[in-house]
Amino acid sequence: MSTASEIQLPAVTSLSITRPDDWHLHLRDGEALRTTVPHAAAQFGRALIMPNLRPPVTTTELAVAYRERILAALPESAAGASFQPLMTLYLTDNLPPEEIARAKAAGVVALKLYPAGATTNSDAGVTDIRKTYRTLEAMQREGVLLLVHGEVTDPAIDLFDREAAFIDQQLIPLRRDFPELKIVMEHITTKEGAQYVAEADRFVGATITAHHLLFNRNAIFTGGIRPHYYCLPVLKRETHRLALVQAATSGPGRFFLGTDSAPHAAHLKEHATGCAGCYTAHAAIEMYAEAFDNAGALDQLEAFTSFNGPDFYNLPRNADKIVLRRESWTPPASFAFGEAELKPLRSGESLPWKLVD
Numbered sequence: 625m626s627t628a629s630e631i632q633l634p635a636v637t638s639l640s641i642t643r644p645d646d647w648h649l650h651l652r653d654g655e656a657l658r659t660t661v662p663h664a665a666a667q668f669g670r671a672l673i674m675p676n677l678r679p680p681v682t683t684t685e686l687a688v689a690y691r692e693r694i695l696a697a698l699p700e701s702a703a704g705a706s707f708q709p710l711m712t713l714y715l716t717d718n719l720p721p722e723e724i725a726r727a728k729a730a731g732v733v734a735l736k737l738y739p740a741g742a743t744t745n746s747d748a749g750v751t752d753i754r755k756t757y758r759t760l761e762a763m764q765r766e767g768v769l770l771l772v773h774g775e776v777t778d779p780a781i782d783l784f785d786r787e788a789a790f791i792d793q794q795l796i797p798l799r800r801d802f803p804e805l806k807i808v809m810e811h812i813t814t815k816e817g818a819q820y821v822a823e824a825d826r827f828v829g830a831t832i833t834a835h836h837l838l839f840n841r842n843a844i845f846t847g848g849i850r851p852h853y854y855c856l857p858v859l860k861r862e863t864h865r866l867a868l869v870q871a872a873t874s875g876p877g878r879f880f881l882g883t884d885s886a887p888h889a890a891h892l893k894e895h896a897t898g899c900a901g902c903y904t905a906h907a908a909i910e911m912y913a914e915a916f917d918n919a920g921a922l923d924q925l926e927a928f929t930s931f932n933g934p935d936f937y938n939l940p941r942n943a944d945k946i947v948l949r950r951e952s953w954t955p956p957a958s959f960a961f962g963e964a965e966l967k968p969l970r971s972g973e974s975l976p977w978k979l980v981d
């Protein structure tokens with residue numbers, strides 16, 4: 625007689641889930657949109673578009689114009705017709721509080737806090753959070769979310785400790801001053817981040833990327849330095865990856881999908897001072913499925929990819945579905961990126977899950 629644990633269940637070969645959304649996406653601008661927008665629209669119902677352009681998207685007018693350029697780059701497919709970019713503004717030391725009501729009326733759902741110098745195109749970011757307090761007050765009042773790149777910029781703090789230090793030094797005091805401001809800790813990478821969000825109240829959520837669920841920091845150094853695995857916050861050690869997998873697969877709650885797909889021209893990543901950012905939009909949902917499958921948690925995929933995000937943002941869940949099949953395929957070596965080349969994560973590698981058109 626066999627016990628339940630000895631019975632070999634047949635592996636799931638196909639999955640139908642509510643169409644997911646991407647709550648943290650970099651599309652860039654200009655010619656790049658011809659590649660990045662169709663990739664996102666093929667997978668997601670909505671995507672929250674990051675504002676770190678050069679110059680950054682700091683006004684409602686700039687956000688509305690950017691949304692128009694994104695919509696103009698949509699393919700003429702069914703997915704293209706229904707894809708919805710949700711816009712964000714880039715918080716600066718002097719973004720006026722009066723801008724918040726205007727932004728909300730135009731459909732802007734959140735502001736992004738980049739500590740100045742923390743990451744790609746963050747020079748115009750916030751130098752001292754206290755300088756933004758009147759604007760944060762307006763956001764709390766209007767129900768506009770604050771998204772944070774949660775790393776301190778103090779060069780004396782070890783790169784691998786900057787997320788935990790941000791929680792202690794910035795986030796805890798900020799939450800005390802604005803207890804009803806909804807905050808998303810973007811792209812959490814540590815067990816401290818996961819634990820903080822799990823223990824917080826309903827005003828705090830977090831996005832987790834596919835690459836932080838699949839890889840630890842060894843990936844950056846396997847067989848030589850691998851610039852396409854370099855992003856910020858940087859990949860951490862295995863104990864942290866396991867904590868993120870645990871958080872993502874925990875079912876209904878406040879952890880949700882945010883790819884942080886962040887394209888850069890290949891020659892600027894394969895460089896002495898290579899840019900931070902991994903491009904995953906070409907195979908995002910497939911990589912999340914792989915991570916959940918590896919954890920034996922495919923049954924929790926839909927909550928993370930398609931329910932927790934809209935629930936946190938107070939938006940309706942998508943009405944249509946997507947189908948994923950267990951079928952190996954290989955992403956191309958590169959995509960066009962204006963005049964340059966874009967090398968996606970896992971290019972030339974075999975992936976076990978495929979989105980069915």
Ligand SMILES: NC(=O)N[C@@H](CC(=O)O)C(=O)O
Binds near residue numbers: 745855
């Ligand atoms: N994640 C990254 O490594 N890079 C992002 C910026 C960001 O999200 O911090 C980018 O815009 O390239």
Ligand SMILES: [Zn+2]
Binds near residue numbers: 743773810811856857
């Ligand atoms: Zn960031």
Ligand SMILES: [Zn+2]
Binds near residue numbers: 648
């Ligand atoms: Zn990002």
